[in-house]
Amino acid sequence: MSLLVVLSGHSELKAWKAAEDEALGLTIFEPGLGLLIQLQQHRGMSAGALGGNASMREKLDKKRLEVEEAVRQFEQAVTRAPEVWALKAPAHAIRQQWDALREKGLSLPGPQNFAANTAAINDLIAFIGELDNASGLALDPEPGSYYLIAAATMHMPEVSERLGKLRGMANGILAAKQIDDTQKEALASLAGELGLSWSQ
Numbered sequence: 233m234s235l236l237v238v239l240s241g242h243s244e245l246k247a248w249k250a251a252e253d254e255a256l257g258l259t260i261f262e263p264g265l266g267l268l269i270q271l272q273q274h275r276g277m278s279a280g281a282l283g284g285n286a287s288m289r290e291k292l293d294k295k296r297l298e299v300e301e302a303v304r305q306f307e308q309a310v311t312r313a314p315e316v317w318a319l320k321a322p323a324h325a326i327r328q329q330w331d332a333l334r335e336k337g338l339s340l341p342g343p344q345n346f347a348a349n350t351a352a353i354n355d356l357i358a359f360i361g362e363l364d365n366a367s368g369l370a371l372d373p374e375p376g377s378y379y380l381i382a383a384a385t386m387h388m389p390e391v392s393e394r395l396g397k398l399r400g401m402a403n404g405i406l407a408a409k410q411i412d413d414t415q416k417e418a419l420a421s422l423a424g425e426l427g428l429s430w431s432q
Contacts, residue, residue, distance in 0.1 A: 253367045253368045254367055254368050254369055256312060256313070256367060257363055257364070257366070257367025257368065257369045258367075258369070259309060259312065260309045260310060260312065260313060260319070260363055260367075261360065261363060261364075261369070262309075263302070263305040263306045263308075263309045264306055264309070264356065264359065264360050264363065265360070265389065265392075266302050266305065266306070267299070267302040267303060267305075267306045267326075267356060268353065268356050268357070268360075268389055268392060268393075269392065269396075270295075270298055270299045270302040271299060271302075271330070271349065271352055271353050271356065272353060272392065272393065272395075272396030272399070272400070273295060273396075274292070274295050274296070274299050274333070274349065275346060275349035275350065275353065275396065275400045276396065276399045276400040276403045277291055277292050277295050277403070278292065278337060278338065278345050278346070278349060278400075279342060279345070279346055279400045279401065279403045279404035279407070280403035280404060280406070280407040281338065281407070282338065282340075282341070282342040282345055282404065282407075283342060283403070283404040283405070283406070283407025283408040284407045284408060284409075285403070285406075285407035288403070288407065289338075292338070296334055299330065299334070300330075300334065303326075303327060303330050306323065306326075307323060307327060310323040313363075313366070316366075317362075317363070317366035317367070318362075318366070319359065319362060319363060319366065322355065322358070322359045322362065323359065325355060326352060326355055326356055326359065329348070329351065329352035329355065330352060332348070333345075333348055333349060333352065337349070342404055342408075346400060346401075346404070349400075350397070353393060353396070354393075357389045357390065357393060360389050401415065
Protein backbone atom coordinates (compact mmCIF):
# COMPACT_ATOMS: atom_id res chain seq x y z
CA MET A 233 0.00 0.00 0.00
CA SER A 234 2.79 2.39 0.90
CA LEU A 235 4.46 1.70 -2.45
CA LEU A 236 1.25 2.64 -4.28
CA VAL A 237 1.09 5.87 -2.29
CA VAL A 238 4.71 6.67 -3.17
CA LEU A 239 4.14 5.94 -6.86
CA SER A 240 0.96 7.99 -6.91
CA GLY A 241 2.71 10.90 -5.23
CA HIS A 242 5.61 10.69 -7.70
CA SER A 243 3.19 10.71 -10.63
CA GLU A 244 1.37 13.75 -9.26
CA LEU A 245 4.68 15.53 -8.69
CA LYS A 246 5.73 14.87 -12.30
CA ALA A 247 2.40 16.17 -13.58
CA TRP A 248 2.70 19.30 -11.43
CA LYS A 249 6.27 19.93 -12.62
CA ALA A 250 5.24 19.46 -16.26
CA ALA A 251 2.38 21.95 -15.85
CA GLU A 252 4.75 24.42 -14.17
CA ASP A 253 7.26 24.11 -17.03
CA GLU A 254 4.53 24.63 -19.62
CA ALA A 255 3.29 27.75 -17.82
CA LEU A 256 6.83 29.13 -17.72
CA GLY A 257 7.27 28.29 -21.40
CA LEU A 258 4.19 30.31 -22.30
CA THR A 259 5.51 33.35 -20.41
CA ILE A 260 8.60 33.24 -22.65
CA PHE A 261 6.68 32.39 -25.82
CA GLU A 262 4.47 35.49 -25.63
CA PRO A 263 7.28 38.09 -25.83
CA GLY A 264 9.04 35.85 -28.36
CA LEU A 265 6.01 36.00 -30.65
CA GLY A 266 5.76 39.75 -30.07
CA LEU A 267 9.39 40.16 -31.14
CA LEU A 268 8.78 37.98 -34.18
CA ILE A 269 5.98 40.26 -35.37
CA GLN A 270 8.06 43.39 -34.75
CA LEU A 271 11.02 41.98 -36.71
CA GLN A 272 8.75 41.04 -39.59
CA GLN A 273 7.33 44.56 -39.69
CA HIS A 274 10.86 46.00 -39.54
CA ARG A 275 11.88 43.83 -42.49
CA GLY A 276 8.91 45.01 -44.54
CA MET A 277 9.52 48.69 -43.75
CA SER A 278 13.23 48.31 -44.51
CA ALA A 279 12.41 46.75 -47.89
CA GLY A 280 10.14 49.67 -48.69
CA ALA A 281 12.66 52.26 -47.54
CA LEU A 282 15.51 50.72 -49.53
CA GLY A 283 13.20 50.46 -52.53
CA GLY A 284 12.78 54.23 -52.50
CA ASN A 285 9.71 54.83 -50.31
CA ALA A 286 10.61 57.95 -48.32
CA SER A 287 7.66 57.63 -45.93
CA MET A 288 8.82 54.13 -44.94
CA ARG A 289 12.25 55.47 -44.07
CA GLU A 290 10.66 58.02 -41.75
CA LYS A 291 8.58 55.34 -40.01
CA LEU A 292 11.63 53.14 -39.49
CA ASP A 293 12.96 55.33 -36.67
CA LYS A 294 9.84 54.61 -34.61
CA LYS A 295 9.85 50.94 -35.59
CA ARG A 296 13.45 50.52 -34.46
CA LEU A 297 12.47 51.77 -31.01
CA GLU A 298 9.55 49.32 -30.94
CA VAL A 299 11.79 46.41 -31.94
CA GLU A 300 14.36 47.43 -29.33
CA GLU A 301 11.67 47.37 -26.63
CA ALA A 302 10.44 43.99 -27.88
CA VAL A 303 14.01 42.63 -27.70
CA ARG A 304 14.35 43.94 -24.15
CA GLN A 305 11.12 42.22 -23.05
CA PHE A 306 12.20 39.02 -24.80
CA GLU A 307 15.58 39.01 -23.07
CA GLN A 308 13.97 39.68 -19.70
CA ALA A 309 11.60 36.74 -20.18
CA VAL A 310 14.44 34.39 -21.17
CA THR A 311 16.27 35.11 -17.90
CA ARG A 312 13.51 33.12 -16.15
CA ALA A 313 14.32 29.96 -18.12
CA PRO A 314 16.22 27.23 -16.25
CA GLU A 315 19.83 26.78 -17.39
CA VAL A 316 19.04 23.22 -18.47
CA TRP A 317 16.75 24.59 -21.17
CA ALA A 318 19.84 26.12 -22.86
CA LEU A 319 17.97 29.13 -24.25
CA LYS A 320 20.19 32.00 -23.16
CA ALA A 321 22.86 31.54 -25.86
CA PRO A 322 20.44 31.49 -28.82
CA ALA A 323 18.57 34.45 -27.30
CA HIS A 324 21.83 36.38 -27.06
CA ALA A 325 22.61 35.56 -30.71
CA ILE A 326 19.25 37.04 -31.73
CA ARG A 327 20.10 40.19 -29.76
CA GLN A 328 23.41 40.47 -31.63
CA GLN A 329 21.67 40.06 -34.99
CA TRP A 330 19.23 42.82 -34.10
CA ASP A 331 22.05 45.12 -32.95
CA ALA A 332 23.75 44.69 -36.34
CA LEU A 333 20.50 45.38 -38.20
CA ARG A 334 19.74 48.44 -36.10
CA GLU A 335 23.18 49.94 -36.64
CA LYS A 336 24.00 49.03 -40.25
CA GLY A 337 20.89 47.50 -41.82
CA LEU A 338 20.05 50.42 -44.09
CA SER A 339 23.60 50.56 -45.42
CA LEU A 340 23.06 47.13 -47.00
CA PRO A 341 21.61 46.62 -50.48
CA GLY A 342 17.92 45.68 -50.44
CA PRO A 343 18.30 41.92 -50.99
CA GLN A 344 21.05 41.63 -48.36
CA ASN A 345 19.00 43.64 -45.87
CA PHE A 346 16.00 41.39 -46.48
CA ALA A 347 18.19 38.30 -46.04
CA ALA A 348 19.73 39.62 -42.80
CA ASN A 349 16.30 40.39 -41.34
CA THR A 350 15.05 36.97 -42.42
CA ALA A 351 18.05 35.24 -40.82
CA ALA A 352 17.22 36.83 -37.45
CA ILE A 353 13.56 35.88 -37.85
CA ASN A 354 14.44 32.29 -38.74
CA ASP A 355 16.67 32.03 -35.69
CA LEU A 356 13.83 33.34 -33.52
CA ILE A 357 11.44 30.75 -34.98
CA ALA A 358 14.05 28.06 -34.25
CA PHE A 359 14.33 29.45 -30.70
CA ILE A 360 10.56 29.09 -30.27
CA GLY A 361 10.85 25.46 -31.40
CA GLU A 362 13.57 24.85 -28.82
CA LEU A 363 11.40 26.51 -26.19
CA ASP A 364 8.49 24.23 -27.11
CA ASN A 365 10.64 21.15 -26.58
CA ALA A 366 12.46 22.34 -23.45
CA SER A 367 9.31 23.48 -21.64
CA GLY A 368 7.23 20.48 -22.68
CA LEU A 369 4.76 22.60 -24.65
CA ALA A 370 5.31 20.30 -27.63
CA LEU A 371 4.66 17.22 -25.48
CA ASP A 372 1.40 18.05 -23.70
CA PRO A 373 -0.32 14.67 -23.02
CA GLU A 374 -3.86 16.04 -23.27
CA PRO A 375 -5.08 16.03 -26.91
CA GLY A 376 -7.25 19.11 -26.51
CA SER A 377 -4.59 21.33 -25.00
CA TYR A 378 -1.87 19.83 -27.23
CA TYR A 379 -3.60 20.89 -30.44
CA LEU A 380 -4.34 24.33 -29.01
CA ILE A 381 -0.72 24.80 -27.94
CA ALA A 382 0.58 23.41 -31.24
CA ALA A 383 -1.55 25.87 -33.21
CA ALA A 384 -0.29 28.81 -31.15
CA THR A 385 3.39 27.96 -30.64
CA MET A 386 4.26 25.83 -33.68
CA HIS A 387 2.01 26.68 -36.62
CA MET A 388 1.36 30.36 -35.89
CA PRO A 389 5.04 31.45 -36.14
CA GLU A 390 5.45 29.60 -39.45
CA VAL A 391 2.28 31.04 -40.99
CA SER A 392 3.15 34.50 -39.66
CA GLU A 393 6.58 34.29 -41.28
CA ARG A 394 5.20 33.33 -44.68
CA LEU A 395 2.78 36.25 -44.50
CA GLY A 396 5.61 38.50 -43.33
CA LYS A 397 7.81 37.51 -46.26
CA LEU A 398 5.02 38.21 -48.71
CA ARG A 399 4.40 41.61 -47.13
CA GLY A 400 8.10 42.48 -47.05
CA MET A 401 8.71 41.50 -50.67
CA ALA A 402 5.59 43.33 -51.79
CA ASN A 403 6.71 46.51 -49.99
CA GLY A 404 10.04 46.44 -51.80
CA ILE A 405 8.44 45.78 -55.17
CA LEU A 406 5.84 48.53 -54.76
CA ALA A 407 8.46 51.02 -53.61
CA ALA A 408 10.74 50.22 -56.57
CA LYS A 409 7.74 50.10 -58.95
CA GLN A 410 9.18 47.13 -60.79
CA ILE A 411 9.33 43.36 -60.50
CA ASP A 412 11.64 40.85 -62.15
CA ASP A 413 11.10 37.17 -62.95
CA THR A 414 12.98 36.01 -59.84
CA GLN A 415 10.72 38.07 -57.61
CA LYS A 416 7.64 36.75 -59.40
CA GLU A 417 8.77 33.17 -58.80
CA ALA A 418 9.56 33.91 -55.13
CA LEU A 419 6.13 35.46 -54.58
CA ALA A 420 4.40 32.51 -56.24
CA SER A 421 6.40 30.07 -54.13
CA LEU A 422 5.55 31.90 -50.91
CA ALA A 423 1.89 32.05 -51.84
CA GLY A 424 1.93 28.28 -52.44
CA GLU A 425 3.64 27.61 -49.10
CA LEU A 426 1.12 29.80 -47.34
CA GLY A 427 -1.75 27.88 -48.94
CA LEU A 428 -0.28 24.60 -47.72
CA SER A 429 0.14 26.02 -44.20
CA TRP A 430 -3.52 27.00 -44.01
CA SER A 431 -4.62 23.57 -45.22
CA GLN A 432 -2.68 21.71 -42.50
